Amino acid sequence: MTPIDLNADLGEGFGRWRLTDDEQLLSVVTSANVACGFHAGDPATMRRVCELAAARGVRIGAQVSYRDLAGFGRRAMDVPSGELAAEVAYQIGALEVFARAAGTRVSYVKPHGALYNRVVHDAEQAAAVVEGVRLAGATLPVLGLPSSLLLKTAEEAGLPTVTEAFADRAYTDEGTLVPRGEPGAVLADPDAVVERSVGLARFGVVTSHSGERVAVRARSLCVHGDTPGAVELARRVRTALESSGLPVRAFA
Structure with a gap:
């Protein structure tokens, strides 16, 4: 079967405050979306996560965001295209310093939160993110929702997409994410999450909020690091994927 990548958002702390169990999650996932300081993270956290990821052979991705520490990058913002492109490049460059110091590199880029959802449909913001990746001097793969304008724009710019x-x-029903503010947007039942993971990875389908079967073919599967019980849930997901015959392996 086609291998599946397992990713999680990591380094989402700030100063003395920590949200994700980075060390434990890095023993499970194959790719780490590392916060670059705009929605969470700080230099010391970025350095620590890069060192842990490098030691475990986990790929490092720059999780770029709107500049929104107070809102954890989940608030809608209108940022001019040129400014957003520069901020995306800035975040990638900051993480690259720590990745290289740890003996590895940034392997891909993934938007976070409100930016992730915005670039599904917003051509101008999607183009700004892609410009930011290119401005950073990189032809890095871009991670995003299938059929999103972000991936379409990245492909047109010659960037690999995942x-x-x-x-x-x-x-x-359209294959996009239910907004977090709506009831049921985040699945709370671990058994349902595990079952959904295998269905997505093996068959490329998911049952929507309204009960429709929707095609969602993906090379990478995300388990959020800030979900309660995230480490045990990630372990269960990986075990279920491997037990079903799916190799769990990084895409980059």
Whole structure:
């Protein structure tokens, strides 16, 4: 079967405050989306996560965001295209310093939160993210939702793209994510998350919020690091994927 990548959002702390169990999650996932300081993370956290990831052979991705520490990058913002492109490049460059110091490199880029959802449909913001990746001097793969304008724009710019699905998020009939503010947007039942993960990875389908079967073909599967019980859930997901015959391996 086609291998599946398992990714999680890591380094989402700030100063003395920590949200994700980075060390434990890095023993499970194959790719780490590392916060670059705009929605979470700070230099010391970025350095620590890069060192841990490098030691475990986990690929490092720059999780770029709107500049929104107070809102954890989940608030809608209108940022001019040129400014957003520069901020995306800035975040990638900051993480690259720590990745190289740890003996590895940034292997891909993934938007976070409100930016991730915005670039599904917003051509101008999607183009700004892609410009930011190119401005950073990189031809890095871009991780995003299947059929999103972000991936379409990245492909047109000559960047590799990787489709992503979410094990613990509810989907609309259109194959997009149900907004977090709506009831049931985040799946709370671990058994349901594990079952959904295998269905997405093996068959490329998911049951939407309204009960429709929706095609969502993805090369990478995300388990959120800030979900309660995230480490045990990630372990269960990986075990279920491997037990079903799916190799779990990084895409980059």
